[in-house]
Amino acid sequence: MFFQRKDRRDEFDREALPWLDEIYRTAAGLLGNRDHAADLAQDVYLNAWKSYDRFEPGTNIRAWLHKILVHRAAHFRRKLYREQPFGNKEEETQDIPEEITVPDHFSDRQVNDALGRLQAPYREVILLSDVREFAYKEIAEMLEIPIGTVMSRLSRARKQLRQELDTVARERGLG
Amino acid sequence: MNQRDLLRRAVDSEPVPADLSALVRTSLEGHRSRNWLGLLAGLAACCVLLVAGLNVYTVSVLRVGLNDHVHCGLGRNFPVQAESNEMAAALGPEFGPMVQPMMQKTSGLRLISAHKCFVGKRQYIHFVFEGSDGLTSVSITEQAGLEWLPVQQEREIDGQAVIGFEDDHYMVFVSSAQPKPDLAKNVEEVLGFRL
Numbered sequence: 624m625f626f627q628r629k630d631r632r633d634e635f636d637r638e639a640l641p642w643l644d645e646i647y648r649t650a651a652g653l654l655g656n657r658d659h660a661a662d663l664a665q666d667v668y669l670n671a672w673k674s675y676d677r678f679e680p681g682t683n684i685r686a687w688l689h690k691i692l693v694h695r696a697a698h699f700r701r702k703l704y705r706e707q708p709f710g711n712k713e714e715e716t717q718d719i720p721e722e723i724t725v726p727d728h729f730s731d732r733q734v735n736d737a738l739g740r741l742q743a744p745y746r747e748v749i750l751l752s753d754v755r756e757f758a759y760k761e762i763a764e765m766l767e768i769p770i771g772t773v774m775s776r777l778s779r780a781r782k783q784l785r786q787e788l789d790t791v792a793r794e795r796g797l798g
Numbered sequence: 799m800n801q802r803d804l805l806r807r808a809v810d811s812e813p814v815p816a817d818l819s820a821l822v823r824t825s826l827e828g829h830r831s832r833n834w835l836g837l838l839a840g841l842a843a844c845c846v847l848l849v850a851g852l853n854v855y856t857v858s859v860l861r862v863g864l865n866d867h868v869h870c871g872l873g874r875n876f877p878v879q880a881e882s883n884e885m886a887a888a889l890g891p892e893f894g895p896m897v898q899p900m901m902q903k904t905s906g907l908r909l910i911s912a913h914k915c916f917v918g919k920r921q922y923i924h925f926v927f928e929g930s931d932g933l934t935s936v937s938i939t940e941q942a943g944l945e946w947l948p949v950q951q952e953r954e955i956d957g958q959a960v961i962g963f964e965d966d967h968y969m970v971f972v973s974s975a976q977p978k979p980d981l982a983k984n985v986e987e988v989l990g991f992r993l
Contacts, residue, residue, distance in 0.1 A: 648810055738805065
């Protein structure tokens with residue numbers, strides 16, 4: 624039994640740890656705070672290890688880690704920022720969210736700040752879709768919401784981000 | 799530029815703390831160690847409970863002998879017999895032949911009664927000895943249910959020293975104010991019980 628456990632530990636380290644940087648950066652995008660992101664990344668890996676017995680070998684560990692990440696991030700936000708659950712009624716849509724073209728003179732910092740001003744559910748979907756390139760179906764499973772809701776949130780998230788970037792551009796006299 | 803590419807570039811530009819990997823590994827190792835410590839603590843707790851449970855069980859079995867000593871012996875509810883043939887007759891053909899060797903093997907004690915008696919619904923072959931510390935009972939009774947004394951046990955229960963051991967079908971108890979392991983050994987030899 625000890626050796627089996629050791630094998631699982633080695634397998635977990637081998638499979639899961641290579642995604643640590645990505646998990647941290649997504650966590651930073653979700654929380655907008657580096658210290659909290661580091662704590663969240665540790666929390667994600669600890670929870671992943673605790674539930675690793677339920678992970679099916681051969682399935683997508685990256686998606687599984689991100690699912691844990693979004694759930695633990697929601698827990699962190701409630702704990703740290705006393706954030707209320709996203710209870711607004713959302714209009715589902717089957718429209719494919721539009722892609723948006725923006726000027727490329729924004730700094731990374733400005734873009735990250737603009738992202739941080741989006742509501743958490745919009746940040747989640749735009750990070751999972753546009754940054755991590757998960758399929759709508761995968762995101763729907765991670766967030767436990769219908770695909771239509773994923774699409775509508777993504778559409779709104781992209782538009783809101785564009786608006787935030789426009790605001791930055793006006794304030795800084797860019798563009 | 800596509801907003802998606804801009805966003806991806808910005809998010810992935812975030813520097814990862816140099817010590818994050820070490821922190822995660824440390825917290826995983828800490829948790830794994832705690833798991834083992836927890837397992838060991840659980841095993842230790844199980845052992846303690848097992849020992850405590852065995853002790854409670856042993857005392858409950860030894861009380862079977864003590865009951866006879868208290869209710870028949872100390873309660874003086876037994877026939878005082880002067881002659882060994884009286885005692886042998888009271889025990890019947892199966893246990894009667896034990897009277898003589900019991901008398902010879904129990905120096906310092908005087909056999910004053912050997913009889914069959916009941917405490918509750920349980921029958922005992924009961925030898926009562928008199929000595930400097932009062933009465934000593936040797937009580938033999940058939941095992942019942944899950945009663946089990948795999949090795950000789952000795953406990954002080956309610957102010958009396960009780961020694962118990964078993965054969966395939968019988969349990970033997972020596973109950974007295976002071977523990978009498980020598981008497982228990984002698985009784986064991988007399989009975990020819992194996993341990």
